[in-house]
Amino acid sequence: xxxxxxxxxxxxxxxxxxxxxxxxxxxxxxxxxxxxxxxxxxxxxxxxxxxxxxxxxxxxxxxxxxxxxxxxxxxxxxxxxxxxxxxxxxxxxxxxxxxxxxxxxxxxxxxxxxxxxxxxxxxxxxxxxxxxxxxxxxxxxxxxxxxxxxxxxxxxxxxxxxxxxxxxxxxxxxxxxxxxxxxxxxxxxxxxxxxxxxxxxxxxxxxxxxxxxxxxxxxxxxxxxxxxxxxxxxxxxxxxxxxxxxxxxxxxxxxxxxxxxxxxxxxxxxxxxxxxxxxxxxxxxxxxxxxxxxxxxxxxxxxxxx
Numbered sequence: 608x609x610x611x612x613x614x615x616x617x618x619x620x621x622x623x624x625x626x627x628x629x630x631x632x633x634x635x636x637x638x639x640x641x642x643x644x645x646x647x648x649x650x651x652x653x654x655x656x657x658x659x660x661x662x663x664x665x666x667x668x669x670x671x672x673x674x675x676x677x678x679x680x681x682x683x684x685x686x687x688x689x690x691x692x693x694x695x696x697x698x699x700x701x702x703x704x705x706x707x708x709x710x711x712x713x714x715x716x717x718x719x720x721x722x723x724x725x726x727x728x729x730x731x732x733x734x735x736x737x738x739x740x741x742x743x744x745x746x747x748x749x750x751x752x753x754x755x756x757x758x759x760x761x762x763x764x765x766x767x768x769x770x771x772x773x774x775x776x777x778x779x780x781x782x783x784x785x786x787x788x789x790x791x792x793x794x795x796x797x798x799x800x801x802x803x804x805x806x807x808x809x810x811x812x813x814x815x816x817x818x819x820x821x822x823x824x825x826x827x828x829x830x831x832x833x834x835x836x837x838x839x840x841x842x843x844x845x846x847x848x849x850x851x852x853x854x855x856x857x858x859x860x861x862x863x864x865x866x867x868x869x870x871x872x873x874x875x876x877x878x879x880x881x882x883x884x885x886x887x888x889x890x891x892x893x894x895x896x897x898x899x900x901x902x903x904x905x906x907x908x909x910x911x912x913x
Contacts, residue, residue: 640912645830645840646896648673650912653697653724654905666700666716667904668897670764676890677847681795681855682876682883690732692755692888694778697721698764698895707765707773715767720760720776729757733785752785758801766841766895769824772812774805775848784861784871793861795877800856804886806848813852814882823847825891836907838898846893851885854878 641650652669653659659667672695677688698718705717722728733752759779768775780803781796796802808822825846832838857878858871871877898904 642908642911643913644833644911645842645894646908646911647671648695648894649896649908651695651723651725651727652896652908653721654901654908655724656697656721658719658721659697659699659901661699661701663701663703664699664901665702665704666698666718666897666899667901668698668718668895669695669904669908670698670720670766670893670895671695672891672893674848674888674891677887678885679887680885682879684736684875686734686736686753688734688888690734692729692731694729694761695723696728696761697723698897707768709768709771709773711771713767713771715765718764718766720762720764722760728761729755729780731755736784751789754783754785756781756783758796758798766843766893769808769827769843769846772807772809774807774850776806778804778806780804784858789861789867789871790863793858793867793871795858795871795875796856797859802853802855804850804853806850806886806888808846808848811849811851814880817851817882817885820849820851820885822849832907834907834910836898836910837900837903838896838907841895841897843891843893846891848888848891849886852881853884853886854881855884 648671649669672693674688674692679686679688698720700716700718706714707717708714731754733754736751736753757779758781762777763774764776765773766775779801781794781798781801784793784795786793806822808824810819810821812819823846824843826844828842828844830840830842855877858868859865861867861871896904898907
């Protein structure tokens with residue numbers, strides 16, 4: 608009887624893993640030219656977006672950002688970020704666009720964003736999450752897999768908020784939990800009630816019991832287009848973005864009809880008020896290509912492609 612139970616659990620875990628990672632493709636996509644050099648990773652920039660083509664824009668651009676380390680702490684549970692998280696999107700700033708003034712008197716543009724051309728603005732791989740108080744002898748049953756998913760548009764993008772006590776952007780996410788018992792629609796947060804991150808490279812001012820923590824802007828570099836176009840790229844290498852003022856809402860959709868929501872909420876202490884949670888994005892490399900002309904930016908990126 609015990610072997611049948613283990614087999615059933617293994618089958619459930621396998622089904623869950625297939626749901627996370629997908630089944631093997633029958634054919635590989637045809638390779639296409641990709642941007643290189645200072646534009647590496649910007650192949651999905653939404654350069655055909657009508658919003659970017661608005662003649663009222665003074666600046667348009669493309670962003671690629673990859674985080675390779677850090678952690679998410681909810682209450683007393685910390686999950687290391689052991690898999691890359693990639694953000695890619697377009698940006699624009701009109702002539703009458705918003706700005707922000709920092710405490711030191713400097714002013715920076717606040718960009719609006721456009722989702723990635725392929726719809727994958729945020730991509731990540733599942734992370735294994737221990738269940739507090741439970742020995743993890745069968746991953747996917749005695750632990751859960753969590754995948755970070757976008758829960759709305761990225762807003763208030765301020766790339767020059769480096770080292771300032773202000774968010775670089777507002778990033779709404781939800782955590783998709785996979786477990787043999789939770790089903791395929793178990794989340795912490797939702798599109799209607801997301802976890803909204805406001806990470807900074809400066810020093811935070813969280814509510815108690817959390818205390819201030821400080822990020823790192825990393826190494827900043829500026830590169831002109833190598834082929835003579837008007838675009839330039841600002842890069843931030845090895846940055847650390849932190850937020851310990853984030854609120855984490857309750858679970859939803861876990862188990863049949865949400866019957867196991869209470870288990871997730873009890874185990875992780877949800878909903879968790881601001882000041883009890885911390886998100887750290889470390890080893891973050893970001894590149895922002897900016898140009899006053901969309902056509903010029905298109906040509907610059909195309910000229911780099913191989």
